[in-house]
Amino acid sequence: MQYKEMFNIENMNFADKIYIFDTTLRDGEQTPGVALTVDEKIQIAQKLNNLGVDKIEVGFPASSNGEIESARKINDLDLQSTLVGLARSLKNDIDAVLDSDLGYIHTFIGTSPLHRDFKLKKSKEEIIDSAVSAVEYAKDHGLTVEFSAEDATRTERDFLLEIFSQVSDAKADFLDVPDTVGVLTPLESRELITDLKNKLKTPISVHFHNDFGLATANSLAAIECGADQAHVTVNGLGERTGNCSLEELVMTLKVAYGIDLGLDTTRLYSLSNLVGRLTGVKMPVNKPIVGDNAFAHESGIHVHGILNNSSTYEPMSPEMVGHSRRIVLGKHTGANSLKSKLKEYHIDLNDDQFDSVFSQIKSLGDSGKCVTDDDLVSIAITELASARETPIIIKGMSISMGANVSPTATVKLEIDGVEKETAQTGVGPVDAALSAVRELIQEDIDMELEEYNLEAITGGTDALAEVFVVSSDSHGNKSTGRSTNQDIVMASILAVLDSINKLLLIQRTQ
Template sequence: MESRKVVINDTTLRDGEQTAGVAFNWEEKLAIASALAAAGVPEMEVGIPTMGPEEREIIGAIAALDLPSRLMVWGRMCEADLEAATGCGAHLVNLSIPVSDIQLRHKVGRDRDWAIATISRVVPRALATGMDVCVGAEDASRADPEFLLRVAETAQRAGARRIRFADTLGILDPIATFERIRRLVDAVDLEVEMHAHNDFGLATANTLVAIQAGASHVNTTVNGLGERAGNAALEETVMALHQLYQLPTGIDVSRFGAISELVAKASGRPVAPNKSIVGEAVFTHEAGIHVDGILKNVLNYQGVNPKDLGREHRLVLGKHSGTHGVIQRFRDLGIELTEIAAAQLLRRIRLHANQTKRAPSTAELMSFYRETAASEPIPALPGLPDALTIRNQP
């Protein structure tokens, strides 16, 4: 991927809030917008003005913060939504219009000619408000490719700055995404923005491939919030751009943990422990061969550097641990173990893991140490090999 800057347009405050059951209050929206801006997110889609006076007031309050990020608002490609968006303090307006035949016919009861005429009429009126215009091509992934190019060419002639390719149902795979975006990039002189949904778990992958195909802007949400299965996650997209492709975004990834926690609390949607980048357990190691490798050289099992995120690797003891992990954990507690003592303790730790389904606490480890020192050897669990023979196996 050539060296260039990709612009992240985070839509946590719009599409993220459209997650079923999620509603951010005034204070939460201001806090999220401020946190994203402080992290260096260059653009944010912050709301839907046509929802009513309260929504417009909140958008105005975000604008009044005078954040360094450019603000976008969302509306349908019609005069009423444009009027609602005018005067909110946004720099850009995304005006969305269906471009697939199924949505044209069965959602708005219109045809392709209506879509072209509407774009030609509304975009110049939007430009007259002083906002830049993004034409949101809704359901672009199911649109006829030739018609989509006609939509893009019409948007360009009308004066739009950007076109948003929306994979509204999340049905594309990376190969199809590359082909669609590359064709669009080659056809028009517009900024091309990718809006990916995660219905098949491909939103982040499709977003990254869209950038490879030439997309200049991409939509993300914190923790992957959004309609149905959500959108491409901010933290995944940015970390992949930085570490896999060495593409700068200007975003401070060390703030992702705090932003993720803020959005999780505000949305009522807790983050899964194994959620990539921001999950509590993603830098936690238990398996013996992994712990042994980490202790020898952290690069043996490090794809993402936790220090970049203000975090560290964490070693825990459990059913799959080996004696090297036990020795290191007790060394951290100020106790040096022999291999034999470590093997005895490992049997006790495995028994605990099978019974409780969790790692032992420090107090429990000390209790096991005292028990083991004062007792007969602990037999291996039924059906499990002896600890000494599997100490460094996965």
């Protein structure tokens, strides 16, 4: 679905061509705690190229020999995306980009009073001189040049226009406007870019940071006013709180504005996962577009709508970004959600069984637990198993324990309509309970517990326990038993009784 008609974007001043400049390998790597190897940079560059981004900033060659090596190796891949190297407005930095065999340079110098006075300690004239000299030197060596006025959004407007005019006269190919500390608002972004576009002929690029959570909104506002290019990073990585998010910008333009940049957006989710894994920066589950919950639904009302028409509660389909929809079960789950999930796993329950499973899901949700698909399958299978003829039924169980005293389990079973009860001790509560079961059934069946496997299906102290057992009888018959319960002891008893009942049914039909 597109919403172009809702926003009247025909009145906006979009550039004929909007370029996506990805700086994940440079600014994204400046995320605190992130350091990528050459091979990891290559993997990400290949993914970005396959996605179809226009430009990839591969690093800052002057900062290390490793940066030069990675730039050369990525350049050797002969990718379709244009490869870019960062450089300060210094001859040595520009030479490092040339040594990296790159054909596009992104050179910068601070222009705000804060940068002039406290970092560079240079006058306005010296700043302009350095910027123009860098652009001329780079152009003389055959490079495509993008010039950034670092901290542009805190630079006096007349000085910003002056330095941009001077580097434009020196034949800079792009003028970049960095919001270095993320202080812009969308309204200010719109006013600034409109002014620059009206007074300058060189294409305008924007590089916005996310300190107030506005990087994507500010970048969109700039594009609405004619910005020709936006700098982005995968997952919004970058210094401090990061940069404009690649996936958010691209999908907003595509879906909300109806502007298709020609990227293969079905690759966004896998790209996000790769970058998250290689950088160690895990995305919040509610991260737009690529988060685990981006297309997850629990509310019965929402799921009912989704199952009839996904657009009721999704602005785009998960397939557009290579993601997938999830129906999550919990306290807000509706009957339609549960039926959909059961159908997905080809589990057919009658009305009574369905009501029982539905009740268990709700109960687990009320206890604060999010029910996974594995939880549901185990609960449903246990419910199906309980519908078979069951010669032995558990009627009650209690455990008593004390310091330095072996646990005692008291178990009551109904065996062919007759109730029996006993108490046994053991090395632990499960062992005590199973000893009591063996004591009660010894007159009816001679069984041996050959395998016992316990697994917590999900994490946390309230996780569901799934017990799987294999039992055998004196006739050589074997049977499996399975049960799921929040109580490990009860899950163990039910699994063992499940297998014993199967053995008794086998014996009685032989």
